Structures are given as structure tokens and as C-alpha cells.
Amino acid sequence: MRLSELAYETISPDPQIDGLTADSRAVSRGFLFAALEGVKSDGADFIPQAEENGAAAILARPGVRSTLPVIEDPEPRRRLAQMAARFYPRQPEVVAGITGTNGKTSTARFAAQLWTLLGYEAGSMGTLGAQSRVYERPLAHTTPEPVTLHETLDAMARAGVTHLAMEASSHALAQHRPDAVNFRVAAFTNITQDHLDYHASFDDYFAAKGRLFSQLLTTSGTAAINMDGEGAQGVVEIARARNLPTIQTGVKGRDVKLLSCKPHLGGLALEIECNGYVYRADPPLIGAFQAENALLAAGIVIAAGAKPYDVMLQLDNLEGAPGRMEYITEVWGGGVYVDYAHTPDAVATALAAIRAHAPGKVIAIIGAGGDRDRTKRPLMGEAAAKYADTVIVADDNPRTEDPAAIRAELMKGCPDAKNIGDRAEAIATGVAMLSEGDVLLILGKGHEAGQQVGDEIFPFDDASVARDAASDRMKELG
Missing domain, CATH: 3.40.1190.10 (Mur-like, catalytic domain)
Structure with missing residues (x-):
């Protein structure tokens, strides 16, 4: 597709465009590179790398310079969406x-x-x-x-x-x-x-x-x-x-x-x-x-x-989506569920909802992701304390934040909660507390198969860990 067809405007020279990307590292010969302004970096700074990698044209806000044909747009993100739809x-x-x-x-x-x-x-x-x-x-x-x-x-x-x-x-x-x-x-x-x-x-x-x-x-x-x-x-x-x-x-x-x-x-x-x-x-x-x-x-x-x-x-x-109020296993007459709830309202809604399915007590495991909205953390703790009989605060995806500091912010809303940083240990503790008619609801990660600590993602699946903990618990109970 020619650049003029892609951009819906007359352009000279009018190169052939073989691909689109906003990642200068992914540019190949004949690609259009969209130099988008981000939260942490400006795509315009990577135009030289895109040129070196063989880019044929640039999409950028007005005033950006390049040796290649430049499509200027005050809203380059929207223009990229339009171009992608044509490509x-x-x-x-x-x-x-x-x-x-x-x-x-x-x-x-x-x-x-x-x-x-x-x-x-x-x-x-x-x-x-x-x-x-x-x-x-x-x-x-x-x-x-x-x-x-x-x-x-x-x-x-x-x-x-x-x-x-x-x-x-x-x-x-x-x-x-x-x-x-x-x-x-x-x-x-x-x-x-x-x-x-x-x-x-x-x-x-x-x-x-x-x-x-x-x-x-x-x-x-x-x-x-x-x-x-x-x-x-x-x-x-x-x-x-x-x-x-x-x-x-x-x-x-x-x-x-x-x-x-x-x-x-x-x-x-x-x-x-x-x-x-x-x-x-x-x-x-x-x-x-x-x-x-x-x-x-x-x-x-x-x-x-x-x-x-x-x-x-x-x-x-209808069948429920993975990680959304998903039933995992039974332990001694109690049920284990996982859910993706990670906002104050979602935590309250999930716990209030599971209560209707639990003749006994409700145990909740909550956590909060690092490098995300901090203001909601104590509110999540408050919601858990209000709707659960027992709350366990554990690590979620701490990312680059101090996990203990995240848990401390959550516990401002639920000061009587158990503070167990290791998520696997927290799940095992919750499973061990179950008796007939009780429910353990593990909140926050839902379907996710990994836990991000720093810049690394380690394999971790709440459902699998819960099943293993349940199996170990049943062996203990004979």
C-alpha cells in the first residue's frame, strides 16, 4: 500500500508501506514508524533508530523533523488507528x-x-x-x-x-x-x-x-x-x-x-x-x-x-469466564474460589455476592498491584473488612514497589487482617482455615498465570496454588 493511500493525502515522494509500528525496535524496511508521545518517553526521540532500521515514512505531531516523508497530525494516535484500519x-x-x-x-x-x-x-x-x-x-x-x-x-x-x-x-x-x-x-x-x-x-x-x-x-x-x-x-x-x-x-x-x-x-x-x-x-x-x-x-x-x-x-x-468468581476446589466441605476483583467496589461486590453462597464464614485474600493507583488500597482493605469474616493481606504484583509498603497501605483499611506477604503461604493459610460451609475467595489476580516482582514475571497461578494447598490439606486430615 502506498503512503498516500494509507494517509488519504497527496504525498511526494510516495513510498510503498509494508508495515506499521509505534516501536522503533520493531521497524523493518518499508515500515511506517509512528512517533508517539508517551508518559515516560517521546517517540520522536527514536526517529533516528527507525530511519536506521529502514523505515519508509514517519507519522508524528507537527514540527517533528526527519529525512523521510512525514505525515503530520496534531493527534497522531488517532491517525495511527485510522491508518491501521486501512492497512x-x-x-x-x-x-x-x-x-x-x-x-x-x-x-x-x-x-x-x-x-x-x-x-x-x-x-x-x-x-x-x-x-x-x-x-x-x-x-x-x-x-x-x-x-x-x-x-x-x-x-x-x-x-x-x-x-x-x-x-x-x-x-x-x-x-x-x-x-x-x-x-x-x-x-x-x-x-x-x-x-x-x-x-x-x-x-x-x-x-x-x-x-x-x-x-x-x-x-x-x-x-x-x-x-x-x-x-x-x-x-x-x-x-x-x-x-x-x-x-x-x-x-x-x-x-x-x-x-x-x-x-x-x-x-x-x-x-x-x-x-x-x-x-x-x-x-x-x-x-x-x-x-x-x-x-x-x-x-x-x-x-x-x-x-x-x-x-x-x-x-x-452461560458459563463463567476464567478467573471471574471461578470455583476451584472443595476442602473439608468448604469451597475455594478465585476472582479478578482489584478495586474497592469490585472487592465489596465479590464478597457480598459470595456471601449468599456461603452458609458458613467468608475468608478473603486481598492484595494490590504496585505502580498503580495507591489511593484505592486502604479502601480495598475497608471493603474486605466489611464483607469478610477473616481477611488475609498478601502480595499481588508488587512490580517495582516495596511489597511490605503496599500491604501496609491495604491494612490501613483492615487493621485486624493477617499480614502474610508470600502469596502461596497466604493461600495455604486460607485453605487451612476452611470447614464445612465456609468459602475462601482469593481476590486480585484471577486468571493471571504470573506474578510480577520488580521487572521479572514469575510463574504463579492462584487456582493451581489453591488446588495444591487443598490437596496437601486433605492429606494432612487423612
């Missing part, structure tokens, strides 16, 4: 973007499952990677940078995926990564405190998520909104300002309304009103909040054109 032109016919603080992964997986059950070739993209029956790819970020994003969309479409539910993180939306995705549906779960290490304020955080509805959703698209989630009314107002139709879900929902949710040992007994009819469903999902995610997923699928009757009849068949 990798295929997308699934229906793409639903899902944003919110909590519940994005489960909602995306549920929507993909519903579409699949209805006979479509469907997939999801997000924290767990890009997945479908015909395509799978791990991803480094919830919402990849534009080149990887559109390369993946193109590959999924070529593989036959027609319906895709993808997570749209606030970082990605602020950085224009998904700006060239053809969103037919935009969905909102909720908004609570998170990522204030990146966003200047909570209002800035909400504005980033709001871009999915105010700027990226097509004018013929539909917004699906969990009306029980914090911030829902603000999203309704954004949609109303653009005259976009909405599908509103949840207890406060208008279109897919939750009439009742009764947790039991095997899942959730739901009663739902939709399109004038009342439906009953009993999906094997743990945690009443999963009803919000399931109904929002149903709203997404209906917004994309499916008949409400057909969607409602498939809710029984």
Missing part, C-alpha cells in the same frame, strides 16, 4: 464495544457465548485475549494498541468471525486505540474508582469511557446500558444527546428487567421481564452481580439484532 481493512460484521470499571470481561464472554448459541461465529477480545472457536491469540493489553488491534480484527474476520464483543479500557479510549473500529453496539457496565494514577480525575476517567458512546459508536448503532451500575444515567444522557437508541438492563432496566435473583449453591435463579414476557433462567454463575453482566450481554445481543425470545432461552447455558 488491515477487515472487521467482523458486528462489533460490540464494552466499557466500565468492572464486569467487562464477563459481559464480553457472555455476549460471545450467546451469539454462538444462536448459531453465529462469535468471539471476544479483552483481558483474556482474542478468542473464538476459529481463532485465538493472547494479547498484552485489555484493548491492544491500534496495529495489533486491527491486525487481530482482520485475522478474526478472515477466519470467519462475524460477531465480536470487545473490551474497551479507559486507557485505550483516552489514547484513541479503538477509534477506527466500526462499533455497532456500545455497552456500559459501571464506573467506580480506578486508574486515577493515569487519569487526572474521576471526571476525566468517566470522560474517557464516555468517548465510546459520544464519538466511537456509529450513528446507526445502539447503546446497551446496565442501569444498576454507577454512572449509568450519565451514559444515557450521552446517548440521548446523539439521538441513539438504548437497551437498558438490570433491576432499574426498561428493556431487559431483572425481577428477582436468588443465589443458590449451583448458581443463580433469575426472573426476567423482556419485551412484555417474563422468563426464568438458572445459569451456573456465582455471585448476584453476574446477573447484571448476563443481562447486559443479553442486551448487547438484542441490540445487534437478535430476537429477545431466542436470547432469553439461552441464558441457562
Whole structure:
């Protein structure tokens, strides 16, 4: 593809472009290098390296100099997204973007499952990677940078995926990564405190998520909104300002309304009103909040054109996402679960939800990631202390911070918690405390298979460690 085709402007000279990247180390001969300004470094400083590696052109903000043809744009991140979409032109016919603080992964997986059950070739993209029956790819970020994003969309479409539910993180939306995705549906779960290490304020955080509805959703698209989630009314107002139709879900929902949710040992007994009819469903999902995610997923699928009757009849068949209120094993009549909750609201929601499935006591293991929003740590501790009978504070992914200092900040909110830095030891301690009817909920890492200490990532999987601890405990008990 010629640079002029890629940039949609007349350029001379007009070199052939064989690839795109924002990483100067990944530049090969014939590539366009996007010199983006980052938090810690400026891509313009790496233009000489890109030139040396054989770059054919540069994308940069105005005023950046190079011996190569330069595409100037005051918003080069958005321009890169547009170029990536032209370089990798295929997308699934229906793409639903899902944003919110909590519940994005489960909602995306549920929507993909519903579409699949209805006979479509469907997939999801997000924290767990890009997945479908015909395509799978791990991803480094919830919402990849534009080149990887559109390369993946193109590959999924070529593989036959027609319906895709993808997570749209606030970082990605602020950085224009998904700006060239053809969103037919935009969905909102909720908004609570998170990522204030990146966003200047909570209002800035909400504005980033709001871009999915105010700027990226097509004018013929539909917004699906969990009306029980914090911030829902603000999203309704954004949609109303653009005259976009909405599908509103949840207890406060208008279109897919939750009439009742009764947790039991095997899942959730739901009663739902939709399109004038009342439906009953009993999906094997743990945690009443999963009803919000399931109904929002149903709203997404209906917004994309499916008949409400057909969607409602498939809710029984939903399966939980890995690391999201996932049942792991039983120990002496007690159950062990893992969940990805890593914000104050998510911790409170997960623990309150698991309580309904626990006739006995609730034991929680919490931790917090290093080099991330520090203000939420004592709030996470408070949430755990409020909703659990026993709290164990352990290391999560300390990264470059002092693990003991992170734990101390968490314990400001739960001063009576057990402080056990070694995560494996903490899990073994929690398992050893279980008796009949008790629940151990290991929070924070969910599906993750590694623990980052400093700049290294060591193999660590909460589920595997819990299974080993349970096995050892049962041997001890004979």
C-alpha cells in the first residue's frame, strides 16, 4: 500500500508501506514508524533508530523533523488507528464495544457465548485475549494498541468471525486505540474508582469511557446500558444527546428487567421481564452481580439484532469466564474460589455476592498491584473488612514497589487482617482455615498465570496454588 493511500493525502515522494509500528525496535524496511508521545518517553526521540532500521515514512505531531516523508497530525494516535484500519481493512460484521470499571470481561464472554448459541461465529477480545472457536491469540493489553488491534480484527474476520464483543479500557479510549473500529453496539457496565494514577480525575476517567458512546459508536448503532451500575444515567444522557437508541438492563432496566435473583449453591435463579414476557433462567454463575453482566450481554445481543425470545432461552447455558468468581476446589466441605476483583467496589461486590453462597464464614485474600493507583488500597482493605469474616493481606504484583509498603497501605483499611506477604503461604493459610460451609475467595489476580516482582514475571497461578494447598490439606486430615 502506498503512503498516500494509507494517509488519504497527496504525498511526494510516495513510498510503498509494508508495515506499521509505534516501536522503533520493531521497524523493518518499508515500515511506517509512528512517533508517539508517551508518559515516560517521546517517540520522536527514536526517529533516528527507525530511519536506521529502514523505515519508509514517519507519522508524528507537527514540527517533528526527519529525512523521510512525514505525515503530520496534531493527534497522531488517532491517525495511527485510522491508518491501521486501512492497512488491515477487515472487521467482523458486528462489533460490540464494552466499557466500565468492572464486569467487562464477563459481559464480553457472555455476549460471545450467546451469539454462538444462536448459531453465529462469535468471539471476544479483552483481558483474556482474542478468542473464538476459529481463532485465538493472547494479547498484552485489555484493548491492544491500534496495529495489533486491527491486525487481530482482520485475522478474526478472515477466519470467519462475524460477531465480536470487545473490551474497551479507559486507557485505550483516552489514547484513541479503538477509534477506527466500526462499533455497532456500545455497552456500559459501571464506573467506580480506578486508574486515577493515569487519569487526572474521576471526571476525566468517566470522560474517557464516555468517548465510546459520544464519538466511537456509529450513528446507526445502539447503546446497551446496565442501569444498576454507577454512572449509568450519565451514559444515557450521552446517548440521548446523539439521538441513539438504548437497551437498558438490570433491576432499574426498561428493556431487559431483572425481577428477582436468588443465589443458590449451583448458581443463580433469575426472573426476567423482556419485551412484555417474563422468563426464568438458572445459569451456573456465582455471585448476584453476574446477573447484571448476563443481562447486559443479553442486551448487547438484542441490540445487534437478535430476537429477545431466542436470547432469553439461552441464558441457562452461560458459563463463567476464567478467573471471574471461578470455583476451584472443595476442602473439608468448604469451597475455594478465585476472582479478578482489584478495586474497592469490585472487592465489596465479590464478597457480598459470595456471601449468599456461603452458609458458613467468608475468608478473603486481598492484595494490590504496585505502580498503580495507591489511593484505592486502604479502601480495598475497608471493603474486605466489611464483607469478610477473616481477611488475609498478601502480595499481588508488587512490580517495582516495596511489597511490605503496599500491604501496609491495604491494612490501613483492615487493621485486624493477617499480614502474610508470600502469596502461596497466604493461600495455604486460607485453605487451612476452611470447614464445612465456609468459602475462601482469593481476590486480585484471577486468571493471571504470573506474578510480577520488580521487572521479572514469575510463574504463579492462584487456582493451581489453591488446588495444591487443598490437596496437601486433605492429606494432612487423612
